[in-house]
Amino acid sequence: MFSLRALGAACTVTLCFGLGSNKAFAVGVPAGTDITNTAQVTYAIGATSVTTSSNAVVVTVAEILDVVVTRQSTANTSVSANATQQEILFSVTNSGNGPETFRLVMNSVIGSDDFDPLPSSPSIYFDTDGSGDLSSGDVAYSEGTNDPVLNPDSFVAVLVVNNIPGTVVDGNIGIIQFAADARTGSGAPGTVYATQGAGGTDAVVGMSGAAGLGTGQYVVGGITVTAVKSQVVVDQFGGTRPLPLARINYTVTVQATGSGSAANTSFIDNIPANTTYVPGTLRLNSALLSDAAADDAGEFISTPAARVRVALGTLTQASGTQTIQFAVTIN
Amino acid sequence: MIKGNRKVLGIFALMACALGSQAFAQTQGCIVLKSTAEIEKEVVNDKGEKSRVLVPAGKVVPGTEVVWTVTANNVCKQPSDKVTINNPVPEHMTLVPNSAFGAGSDISYSLDGQKFAPAGQLTVRENGADRPARADEYKHIRWEFKNSLQPGATAVARFRAVLN
Numbered sequence: 001m002f003s004l005r006a007l008g009a010a011c012t013v014t015l016c017f018g019l020g021s022n023k024a025f026a027v028g029v030p031a032g033t034d035i036t037n038t039a040q041v042t043y044a045i046g047a048t049s050v051t052t053s054s055n056a057v058v059v060t061v062a063e064i065l066d067v068v069v070t071r072q073s074t075a076n077t078s079v080s081a082n083a084t085q086q087e088i089l090f091s092v093t094n095s096g097n098g099p100e101t102f103r104l105v106m107n108s109v110i111g112s113d114d115f116d117p118l119p120s121s122p123s124i125y126f127d128t129d130g131s132g133d134l135s136s137g138d139v140a141y142s143e144g145t146n147d148p149v150l151n152p153d154s155f156v157a158v159l160v161v162n163n164i165p166g167t168v169v170d171g172n173i174g175i176i177q178f179a180a181d182a183r184t185g186s187g188a189p190g191t192v193y194a195t196q197g198a199g200g201t202d203a204v205v206g207m208s209g210a211a212g213l214g215t216g217q218y219v220v221g222g223i224t225v226t227a228v229k230s231q232v233v234v235d236q237f238g239g240t241r242p243l244p245l246a247r248i249n250y251t252v253t254v255q256a257t258g259s260g261s262a263a264n265t266s267f268i269d270n271i272p273a274n275t276t277y278v279p280g281t282l283r284l285n286s287a288l289l290s291d292a293a294a295d296d297a298g299e300f301i302s303t304p305a306a307r308v309r310v311a312l313g314t315l316t317q318a319s320g321t322q323t324i325q326f327a328v329t330i331n
Numbered sequence: 332m333i334k335g336n337r338k339v340l341g342i343f344a345l346m347a348c349a350l351g352s353q354a355f356a357q358t359q360g361c362i363v364l365k366s367t368a369e370i371e372k373e374v375v376n377d378k379g380e381k382s383r384v385l386v387p388a389g390k391v392v393p394g395t396e397v398v399w400t401v402t403a404n405n406v407c408k409q410p411s412d413k414v415t416i417n418n419p420v421p422e423h424m425t426l427v428p429n430s431a432f433g434a435g436s437d438i439s440y441s442l443d444g445q446k447f448a449p450a451g452q453l454t455v456r457e458n459g460a461d462r463p464a465r466a467d468e469y470k471h472i473r474w475e476f477k478n479s480l481q482p483g484a485t486a487v488a489r490f491r492a493v494l495n
Contacts, residue, residue: 039417043414197390
């Protein structure tokens with residue numbers, strides 16, 4: 001029902017917290033705007049032409065209360081037992097159309113994980129210096145004291161900080177939830193807080209419920225596996241234009257870093273839409289792999305969706321970079 | 332005396348003016364134009380039956396569709412001819428395509444308030460070429476009522492626009 005349009009209010013320094021702007025989230029004309037409309041009629045009585053105006057109708061824009069919480073850190077934050085001040089970065093964006101104050105809360109007691117991270121004291125900081133991690137310039141958050149005030153479209157970067165208990169083992173996961181809600185009110189979308197909006201207009205809870213929730217998890221053990229993909233296009237004329245029938249040669253490097261091991265690692269990559277896998281091009285560390293399953297580490301799978309799969313076994317940091325290559329042609 | 336004649340002339344002039352303006356005031360005041368902005372609300376009666384009613388739109392959240400209605404009521408004893416209602420598309424709002432309605436009228440639109448054309452016939456110049464204007468680009472709406480508006484009768488024009 002609520003349509004999203006890219007109209008954001010300008011951010012004034014006194015009201016803005018952090019100076020981040022994210023236009024993609026903006027919703028609507030600023031709260032409190034008065035829209036005036038008058039109709040006119042022209043008519044003739046005999047030879048006389050007359051013009052008359054109607055009454056002026058004023059519609060005032062109400063405030064939508066909306067917020068988006070997004071985790072900026074990777075999904076897993078690698079930690080060790082007894083580690084302190086382990087941080088996860090989030091952004092809180094005012095996706096409504098009026099300036100709004102937000103309350104921030106972190107909860108580390110989540111039932112579905114292996115351990116409860118222990119909130120550091122303080123457990124929530126603003127990433128005041130914009131560094132992306134906890135540093136001496138970052139200001140601690142204290143609920144009710146420095147709740148962030150955000151203009152529409154503006155965001156603030158927040159670090160949640162926890163300590164890791166000593167009684168965890170490799171592979172244990174501890175989940176935290178980070179929530180932001182509008183101080184004017186939250187709840188079911190459409191709930192009206194009459195006259196509580198900016199400038200005295202009504203405030204109405206938007207589709208987000210005026211509350212945002214992000215999650216993050218700490219993973220004990222510290223092995224992280226990353227894959228980096230690159231491509232080279234070779235067309236049939238010896239150039240690099242992505243024409244139909246041109247070939248795309250993909251190279252993916254997989255690297256495990258940190259301590260511990262990642263067991264049963266598999267690399268799987270979907271053949272992109274509008275391309276066709278070139279049989280016999282799958283390689284691991286330069287060695288050619290067969291497209292058939294079960295005879296070696298690699299295979300090409302055609303259904304339900306075309307993809308290549310390479311089994312990499314157990315990876316540790318010492319395993320080094322694993323390089324996978326395959327080719328497709330553009331349909 | 333010249334002065335005296337001037338006075339007399341002055342009085343005649345005043346009388347003529349008074350008569351003239353009285354006649355002008357009558358034609359000027361013949362149509363009372365009213366405009367409303369409303370939103371549709373679903374109501375449920377005691378029997379659980381649902382219906383939609385229009386209620387005044389006071390404070391409106393972005394994304395809401397507002398129904399604008401203009402009524403022209405002829406309060407004089409003679410018919411009004413060539414009744415034409417003009418309404419700009421309200422600021423910060425986007426016209427809902429095909430929502431303009433007015434029984435007995437020809438409806439046209441304008442991008443600039445000067446040139447009016449029926450739906451689909453306005454063009455916009457973009458990247459050096461002309462393309463048809465979209466309904467969400469229309470800035471003005473015009474209803475030209477084909478028949479005279481009889482004494483006591485009311486012409487109705489309506490359109491919908493969504494708050495940006």
